[in-house]
Amino acid sequence: QLQLQESGPGLVKPSETLSLTCTVSGGSISSSDSYWGWIRQPPGKGLEWIGTSYYTGSTYYSPSLKSRVTISVDTSKNQFSLKLSSVTAADTAVYYCANGRIRSRVDYWGQGTLVTVSS
């Protein structure tokens, strides 16, 4: 059973870069039938897809976030990461890391981590 665990700062200052890591256990991040991505959920609101990556480095991002987002995969550590630059209060959300057999769906979710943007 694949397990995902997010880690990173819970508080980020406005204009800085949000950085999160997702550690994968129970499976290999180099699996040919897996995509690795991030989804967020502002408090009390709906889900928003951020982007996804294949272990080869191919990436796909939300058009609305594309200019600020980088998702990368570290096969040596079985981890993948999210960087979101120039954050504002609107980026405050629970961030979920995710896995899907195809990039259009999520089969496994991390437990989520709340990131608050505030000075």
Place this chain on the structure above:
Amino acid sequence: QSALTQPASVSGSPGQSITISCTGTSSDVGGYNYVSWYQQHPGIAPKLMIYEVSNRPSGVPDRFSGSKSGNAASLTISGLQAEDEADYYCSSYTSSSSVVFGGGTKLTVL
């Protein structure tokens, strides 16, 4: 891209059937058979209930079914149970190689 359109809330009594709609465009729902549905109980991560319009992952009861017609997809839950009370989200692959979610629907079991 705009979020897919879902009703804010639906309700039903135990044993009844309910349907949640998810309306998009020809650039997402209507253009691809990559519609998924997720169930989310308060405070925990969502769970995949339906993928590729009408397929159920292992372990999901057959009370849950999905369908699509044109630019709209639907999730039907038959034989409603108390534990079905949750938020439900649809999602679709899009022509920009991204994924878009619906705004979510709160299901209340009366």
